[in-house]
Amino acid sequence: MNWNGAPDVDSLWRAIAPPRRDELRQLDVDFQTDVAVVGAGYTGLAAAYALQKSGIDVALLDAQTVGWGASGRNGGAVLPKFRLSYRAMASQHGLEAAKAMHRIAHDGVDTVEALISEFNISEAAFIRSGSLRCAHNEVAMRALVAEAEWNRDTLGDHALDVLDQDQVAAETGSNVFHGGVLSRNAGTVLPLNYARGFAAGLKSRGVPIFENTPVSRIERSESEAILHAPGGVVRARRVIVATDAYSHLTQATSRYAKLMIPFRTAAIATERLPPALFNSLLKNQRAYNETRRMMKWFRKADSRVLFGGRGVLGEENVHEFAALRRALVATFPQLASARIEFEWSGNVGMTVNQLPHVGRDDNMTVYCLGYNGAGVALSSVMGQAAAALVIGELPELSLMQANKLQTIPLHALAMPAARLAASWYTFLDAIGR
Numbered sequence: 468m469n470w471n472g473a474p475d476v477d478s479l480w481r482a483i484a485p486p487r488r489d490e491l492r493q494l495d496v497d498f499q500t501d502v503a504v505v506g507a508g509y510t511g512l513a514a515a516y517a518l519q520k521s522g523i524d525v526a527l528l529d530a531q532t533v534g535w536g537a538s539g540r541n542g543g544a545v546l547p548k549f550r551l552s553y554r555a556m557a558s559q560h561g562l563e564a565a566k567a568m569h570r571i572a573h574d575g576v577d578t579v580e581a582l583i584s585e586f587n588i589s590e591a592a593f594i595r596s597g598s599l600r601c602a603h604n605e606v607a608m609r610a611l612v613a614e615a616e617w618n619r620d621t622l623g624d625h626a627l628d629v630l631d632q633d634q635v636a637a638e639t640g641s642n643v644f645h646g647g648v649l650s651r652n653a654g655t656v657l658p659l660n661y662a663r664g665f666a667a668g669l670k671s672r673g674v675p676i677f678e679n680t681p682v683s684r685i686e687r688s689e690s691e692a693i694l695h696a697p698g699g700v701v702r703a704r705r706v707i708v709a710t711d712a713y714s715h716l717t718q719a720t721s722r723y724a725k726l727m728i729p730f731r732t733a734a735i736a737t738e739r740l741p742p743a744l745f746n747s748l749l750k751n752q753r754a755y756n757e758t759r760r761m762m763k764w765f766r767k768a769d770s771r772v773l774f775g776g777r778g779v780l781g782e783e784n785v786h787e788f789a790a791l792r793r794a795l796v797a798t799f800p801q802l803a804s805a806r807i808e809f810e811w812s813g814n815v816g817m818t819v820n821q822l823p824h825v826g827r828d829d830n831m832t833v834y835c836l837g838y839n840g841a842g843v844a845l846s847s848v849m850g851q852a853a854a855a856l857v858i859g860e861l862p863e864l865s866l867m868q869a870n871k872l873q874t875i876p877l878h879a880l881a882m883p884a885a886r887l888a889a890s891w892y893t894f895l896d897a898i899g900r
């Protein structure tokens with residue numbers, strides 16, 4: 468159990484995580500630092516990493532524990548992409564912007580690999596096995612191929628291969644797909660192990676990380692910010708807000724929640740499968756996803772198949788897990804009798820322009836959030852960009868640059884509208900449109 472009684476997440480990742488390498492420390496004295504980072508997911512950890520490397524004093528504070536948010540719950544797909552396609556970016560914002568975003572996203576994948584190697588986080592089990600996006604119908608396949616060709620010809624992305632229906636069936640063990648596109652510059656990670664290993668590495672370099680330390684209020688004076696938490700206050704010259712789709716946890720950060728519509732994404736994991744069945748599915752151990760509007764993702768870990776997908780807003784519920792199980796069996800009939808041993812969910816922050824936002828809120832505060840469900844690689848690099856921004860540098864943010872807090876107009880009304888849209892998309896997916 469965590470602060471405010473929030474339960475620990477009953478995820479596969481938590482069940483298979485090795486004992487923590489470091490001691491949990493809660494704020495119990497007043498503390499002074501140059502930069503206080505609120506949120507100890509990948510974004511906050513990456514920001515703290517960059518600051519420590521530049522010789523700047525930094526402290527991380529999390530309401531719960533390291534990786535309690537999306538960073539410890541996600542599918543572990545390390546992807547060089549945004550929710551918005553590069554082609555759409557080029558048509559909306561110009562080719563140069565699309566090229567810059569492509570560079571940043573690929574840098575994200577390299578950054579995850581480099582951090583895991585620098586901190587020797589072997590338990591994160593990073594493999595650059597690629598990601599395979601599978602088409603759920605012919606129209607989706609044609610769109611995937613056209614996009615891959617555009618990325619190859621216009622952005623010079625030669626890490627993309629088109630696979631036909633038979634190749635996808637042979638690799639995945641599923642006959643429902645019409646082909647797919649493989650991106651070789653991608654991979655998988657064990658997400659909670661990555662977050663915890665990263666945190667342990669930072670602590671070994673002297674970065675204080677305070678867990679079970681909700682920042683309830685941030686007071687600002689001319690020269691410093693004072694972050695209030697139950698065990699004391701942290702005085703800092705600068706603040707980075709890295710609370711993403713959990714910004715609503717306290718009033719201190721809830722204004723950032725209004726930049727995003729939070730969608731919940733759920734995941735299930737089967738029991739450990741017999742070796743012959745396990746080896747016949749998802750043979751190349753990639754990150755897999757498909758093209759439906761309410762996209763499903765799948766992968767293997769710990770001798771199990773994991774299957775996840777975007778749900779809607781509201782409380783976690785059994786119907787959602789039952790729907791995921793039906794989708795799993797429709798995709799892999801071989802798993803019809805496999806028991807589901809883990810069910811969990813987490814929030815993703817969706818933004819109006821489908822891109823993360825990194826910007827200054829005031830002269831001492833920078834925020835970095837809104838990954839739209841594609842944040843494992845990006846947060847590892849954008850957290851570092853937020854660190855650069857907070858100390859007055861000009862990192863390349865391209866289309867992620869936010870000049871002012873762009874809250875969603877009528878945020879409270881946007882939530883039911885998003886719920887309606889999600890139901891409509893689920894219906895269209897169900898009838899194969």
Ligand SMILES: Cc1cc2nc3c(=O)[nH]c(=O)nc-3n(C[C@H](O)[C@H](O)[C@H](O)COP(=O)(O)OP(=O)(O)OC[C@H]3O[C@@H](n4cnc5c(N)ncnc54)[C@H](O)[C@@H]3O)c2cc1C
Nearest residue numbers: 506508509510530536537538541542544682813841842843
């Ligand atoms: C189920 C699921 C599957 C996903 N799958 C993928 C995937 O396969 N690939 C991919 O690229 N992305 C995926 N994502 C998205 C990805 O996990 C996120 O984009 C990324 O982890 C965001 O990291 P973060 O550090 O910004 O936020 P989080 O990891 O959510 O961290 C925010 C932290 O802020 C803390 N916090 C909030 N308010 C306060 C406060 N007031 N005081 C102190 N602390 C506070 C929270 O406790 C939390 O720990 C998935 C997300 C979910 C939920």
